[in-house]
Amino acid sequence: MSQRIFGVVLLVASIGLALSAWGYQAPFSYEPVGPRAYPLLLLSLLALGGIYLLVKPASAHAVSNEPPLDRHVVRKVTTCVVLLVIYAAVFELLGFIPASTVFAIGMARLYGGSWRASVIAGLLLGVGMYLLFDKLLDVPLPLGILSSLEI
Amino acid sequence: MDTFGYLGQGFGVALSPYNLLTALCGTFIGTIVGLLPGLGPINGVALLIPIAFALGLPPETALILLAAVYLGCEYGGRISSILLNIPGEASAVVTAFDGYPLAQQGKAGVALSISAWSSFVGGLMATTGVVLFAPLLAKWAVAFGPAEYFVLMIFAIVCLAGMAGDKPVKTAIAACIGLFLSCIGIDANSGVYRFTFGSLGLADGIQFVVLVLGLFSVSEILVLLERTHHGEQAVKASGRMLFNVKEMMFVLATNIRSGIAGFVIGVLPGAGATLASAVTYMSEKRLASKDNKFGNGDLRGLAAPETANSASACGSMVPMLTLGIPGSGTTAVMIGALTLYNITPGPLLFQNQPEIVWGLIASLFVANTMLIVMNIPLIKFFTKILAVPYWALVPAIAIITSIGVYAVHATTFDLFLMTGIGVAGYILRKMDFPLSAILLGFILGGLMEQNLRRALSISNGDLGILFSSPITWVVWAMVVGMIALPIWRTYRRRAERRAEDAAA
Amino acid sequence: MKLTLQTLFFSATCALFAGQALADEPRRPECIAPAAPGGGFDLTCKLAQSALVQEKLLSSPMRVTYMPGGIGAVAYNAVVAQRPADEGTITAFSSGSLLNLAQGKFGRFDESAVKWLAAVGTSYGAIAVRADSPYKTLDDLLAAIKKNPGSVVIGAGGTVGSQDWMQTAMVAKAGGIDPKQMRYVAMEGGGELATALLGGHIQVASTDIADSVPHVEAGDMRILAVLADKRLPGETVSEIPTAKEQGYDVEWPVIRGFYVGPKVTDEAYAWWKDAFDKLLASDDFKKLREDRELYPFAMTGDELDAYVKERVAHYRGMAKEFGLTQ
Numbered sequence: 001m002s003q004r005i006f007g008v009v010l011l012v013a014s015i016g017l018a019l020s021a022w023g024y025q026a027p028f029s030y031e032p033v034g035p036r037a038y039p040l041l042l043l044s045l046l047a048l049g050g051i052y053l054l055v056k057p058a059s060a061h062a063v064s065n066e067p068p069l070d071r072h073v074v075r076k077v078t079t080c081v082v083l084l085v086i087y088a089a090v091f092e093l094l095g096f097i098p099a100s101t102v103f104a105i106g107m108a109r110l111y112g113g114s115w116r117a118s119v120i121a122g123l124l125l126g127v128g129m130y131l132l133f134d135k136l137l138d139v140p141l142p143l144g145i146l147s148s149l150e151i
Numbered sequence: 152m153d154t155f156g157y158l159g160q161g162f163g164v165a166l167s168p169y170n171l172l173t174a175l176c177g178t179f180i181g182t183i184v185g186l187l188p189g190l191g192p193i194n195g196v197a198l199l200i201p202i203a204f205a206l207g208l209p210p211e212t213a214l215i216l217l218a219a220v221y222l223g224c225e226y227g228g229r230i231s232s233i234l235l236n237i238p239g240e241a242s243a244v245v246t247a248f249d250g251y252p253l254a255q256q257g258k259a260g261v262a263l264s265i266s267a268w269s270s271f272v273g274g275l276m277a278t279t280g281v282v283l284f285a286p287l288l289a290k291w292a293v294a295f296g297p298a299e300y301f302v303l304m305i306f307a308i309v310c311l312a313g314m315a316g317d318k319p320v321k322t323a324i325a326a327c328i329g330l331f332l333s334c335i336g337i338d339a340n341s342g343v344y345r346f347t348f349g350s351l352g353l354a355d356g357i358q359f360v361v362l363v364l365g366l367f368s369v370s371e372i373l374v375l376l377e378r379t380h381h382g383e384q385a386v387k388a389s390g391r392m393l394f395n396v397k398e399m400m401f402v403l404a405t406n407i408r409s410g411i412a413g414f415v416i417g418v419l420p421g422a423g424a425t426l427a428s429a430v431t432y433m434s435e436k437r438l439a440s441k442d443n444k445f446g447n448g449d450l451r452g453l454a455a456p457e458t459a460n461s462a463s464a465c466g467s468m469v470p471m472l473t474l475g476i477p478g479s480g481t482t483a484v485m486i487g488a489l490t491l492y493n494i495t496p497g498p499l500l501f502q503n504q505p506e507i508v509w510g511l512i513a514s515l516f517v518a519n520t521m522l523i524v525m526n527i528p529l530i531k532f533f534t535k536i537l538a539v540p541y542w543a544l545v546p547a548i549a550i551i552t553s554i555g556v557y558a559v560h561a562t563t564f565d566l567f568l569m570t571g572i573g574v575a576g577y578i579l580r581k582m583d584f585p586l587s588a589i590l591l592g593f594i595l596g597g598l599m600e601q602n603l604r605r606a607l608s609i610s611n612g613d614l615g616i617l618f619s620s621p622i623t624w625v626v627w628a629m630v631v632g633m634i635a636l637p638i639w640r641t642y643r644r645r646a647e648r649r650a651e652d653a654a655a
Numbered sequence: 656m657k658l659t660l661q662t663l664f665f666s667a668t669c670a671l672f673a674g675q676a677l678a679d680e681p682r683r684p685e686c687i688a689p690a691a692p693g694g695g696f697d698l699t700c701k702l703a704q705s706a707l708v709q710e711k712l713l714s715s716p717m718r719v720t721y722m723p724g725g726i727g728a729v730a731y732n733a734v735v736a737q738r739p740a741d742e743g744t745i746t747a748f749s750s751g752s753l754l755n756l757a758q759g760k761f762g763r764f765d766e767s768a769v770k771w772l773a774a775v776g777t778s779y780g781a782i783a784v785r786a787d788s789p790y791k792t793l794d795d796l797l798a799a800i801k802k803n804p805g806s807v808v809i810g811a812g813g814t815v816g817s818q819d820w821m822q823t824a825m826v827a828k829a830g831g832i833d834p835k836q837m838r839y840v841a842m843e844g845g846g847e848l849a850t851a852l853l854g855g856h857i858q859v860a861s862t863d864i865a866d867s868v869p870h871v872e873a874g875d876m877r878i879l880a881v882l883a884d885k886r887l888p889g890e891t892v893s894e895i896p897t898a899k900e901q902g903y904d905v906e907w908p909v910i911r912g913f914y915v916g917p918k919v920t921d922e923a924y925a926w927w928k929d930a931f932d933k934l935l936a937s938d939d940f941k942k943l944r945e946d947r948e949l950y951p952f953a954m955t956g957d958e959l960d961a962y963v964k965e966r967v968a969h970y971r972g973m974a975k976e977f978g979l980t981q
Contacts, residue, residue, distance in 0.1 A: 484693040
């Protein structure tokens with residue numbers, strides 16, 4: 001079933017993207033191919049792939065070595081994704097250290113750490129990674145709400 | 152003075168205690184930077200240039216430092232690939248194909264040591280190549296025009312088809328997704344923004360790091376979550392830390408072939424280490440007998456990309472030194488560093504400042520040797536990563552990955568994009584699509600489309616340009632060979648069986 | 656150990672006093688290079704970074720942040736929308752950014768969205784051929800194109816509408832050739848372009864003087880014309896004729912400079928302007944600039960603001976004229 005759903009999604013997405021690709025034209029260009037031929041070619045191949053999955057999903061069924069999903073796993077995976085999204089949202093807003101600390105505590109809890117261990121890991125990671133990357137490796141990271149602390 | 156005289160002089164420069172110490176620092180920093188997902192040789196080199204300048208290092212020392220960092224990064228990138236299935240940088244993606252299965256089988260130590268050995272062999276072969284053939288290869292590098300690159304990409308795609316295995320349709324779909332993703336962003340030929348939907352974050356397309364880390368790191372984090380849920384600890388480090396002679400001999404032929412191929416591809420300014428590692432992996436898989444374990448922990452599958460990737464890193468020095476043309480993103484940064492020292496890379500460099508060129512080449516030998524000497528004892532230490540419990544390891548991976556992605560544009564847009572790609576990658580992985588095909592499609596796609604269009608604008612639409620030079624003929628012949636080899640093998644096997652049947 | 660602590664304490668005190676002496680110095684100075692490491696923007700930032708410290712205008716060196724995307728579009732939007740009041744941040748720009756700004760490729764913001772701070776140097780466009788090319792002058796080249804536009808393939812490091820394209824189109828137009836008739840191939844960056852020219856895949860490269868001079872010195876390339884108003888100083892460079900002296904009135908300076916966010920206070924802006932004024936007047940800076948193959952172009956404050964706006968308006972007119980925008 002999931003194969004069929006994916007086939008439909010692929011087909012619809014390809015058609016939608018192809019429609020928007022139709023308008024890609026340079027004001028003028030020097031080459032015979034142009035900017036839209038290649039994406040259109042690939043999108044039609046992808047649409048064919050979608051149709052194939054839709055019509056013959058069983059043939060695409062190989063033995064999967066991934067463990068099957070159950071409800072608990074799905075819930076955990078969703079939580080993890082939500083954590084990642086929140087992390088991205090507050091990365092600059094709160095600044096790297098607070099955002100990472102909170103994020104790391106949440107992740108550590110999710111991956112089976114005790115509260116104590118998670119809080120310690122979170123604090124160590126938040127501050128440690130800042131020092132490692134911003135100070136040592138010269139990757140500028142946002143300070144956010146802590147920006148008044150640094151001279 | 153002849154080549155070897157100069158080289159001896161170069162060793163004199165590289166082996167001075169001060170420069171040796173610099174090379175040691177460089178290899179160490181490089182290994183660490185390469186190990187961190189998202190940070191690659193470009194970051195390592197860019198990080199050290201201002202420091203080298205501020206410390207007032209003389210130009211040859213600064214160059215030695217940068218070369219050591221460059222090679223160190225290529226070494227470091229494989230560590231997280233093998234141990235965690237998370238490539239530390241783009242060229243280490245292929246390393247994970249067989250490296251991670253080996254680690255899962257408890258052979259992390261062997262995998263790390265054989266890959267270090269392969270890197271060493273690759274680097275050694277390529278540096279020798281630089282010494283012997285640099286001026287000759289300069290001609291080869293510029294002989295590759297758009298038409299030649301396009302045919303080379305066709306060759307790579309044919310190699311890619313060898314990955315398909317038992318799920319050809321899914322592999323094809325995944326590769327097409329990758330090829331498609333490569334056309335997002337500004338079109339280099341016409342300047343039209345494609346599929347950006349008004350988002351400036353996509354203006355330059357999906358950044359390679361974002362795709363790699365989304366597909367591999369984020370989806371791996373989610374897979375690890377399942378494993379924790381089921382109470383498994385995936386990988387254990389046990390057994391030998393070092394490969395034995397039998398294993399070394401087993402990969403020797405692969406080392407040599409991949410070293411040559413990696414060097415030749417590395418010399419081409421438009422190709423790079425990732426392409427080198429992918430092509431050699433795929434052709435080794437094709438060449439291997441039917442009962443190979445490629446994808447399930449074949450040592451040759453680990454040796455091929457590792458040899459190729461360090462050979463290509465050394466190879467990319469050729470166009471930089473002889474022509475002043477950057478052979479890779481990293482050498483582009485190095486050229487920037489050279490200008491700070493008022494050194495202009497190019498043909499005149501060999502005449503005017505031979506001590507710098509040969510000092511650099513000698514330091515490639517030195518750094519390479521230093522890396523293997525330093526890396527083998529460190530394997531024990533690296534495998535300790537596997538003993539870290541998930542609740543500490545996974546948040547660390549997630550944060551490092553996020554920093555790597557943030558560092559690309561210094562905007563949070565990429566963090567969202569990475570998460571989105573990661574979720575899509577996780578779903579595709581659950582549905583048994585090979586994620587590596589997406590990635591390789593992405594690498595090849597941009598080069599293929601742009602070079603075809605460039606070639607056709609040069610010839611004004613005449614397809615004859617794709618068959619117009621000896622190089623294109625050779626590459627086309629390789630394409631035919633790659634397609635014919637498996638067919639011929641099947642045919643021969645059938646013929647043998649028929650002969651057996653007839654005999655029985 | 657004791658010694659280290661003492662040293663630490665001592666340097667901390669020094670830093671504190673230094674901080675007090677220059678009370679106006681912005682905290683966490685940062686330069687955004689709107690490109691990947693290694694390019695021209697990186698060079699511009701590094702120039703300011705080393706010069707400001709060398710001239711003791713900043714006590715701690717600026718950080719360099721890379722923000723690639725759309726020749727500055729991503730950085731422009733980030734500065735205007737996300738950190739408009741960030742006093743310590745200056746962002747590098749070039750004529751290429753202004754050209755894209757004029758073509759509406761910078762999103763919803765226009766040229767008055769930021770405060771233009773200082774221009775620190777300039778480079779010039781150049782038309783180069785391989786050393787063994789039959790074309791010795793611009794006249795030769797343009798005559799050949801006129802005779803058979805398809806016979807000469809012109810390569811450049813940017814797309815249609817980029818500065819490399821624009822300068823070629825202007826030269827073509829000055830020679831009475833419709834830019835649409837040229838045979839043009841877009842490469843990605845100077846490296847690819849040089850490879851294609853040296854390999855004979857293209858016949859002409861529309862490039863930058865700094866990028867091509869090393870190849871000229873090596874004897875691989877010849878520059879037919881530099882797009883400056885008069886001949887440039889320097890050993891090799893002074894021998895290169897300008898397009899003007901060959902009778903084609905085309906100039907293409909590529910200036911490099913910095914802007915700050917729109918909500919940066921006037922005091923902070925004045926501090927930066929003052930710092931750059933001092934910098935641009937110093938001899939050490941001159942040397943640093945020359946090391947990076949940039950030619951003099953010093954302009955700050957209101958003067959630069961007026962210049963930028965004039966340029967953008969000019970580019971806008973050109974883009975319309977060439978049919979790039981409606």
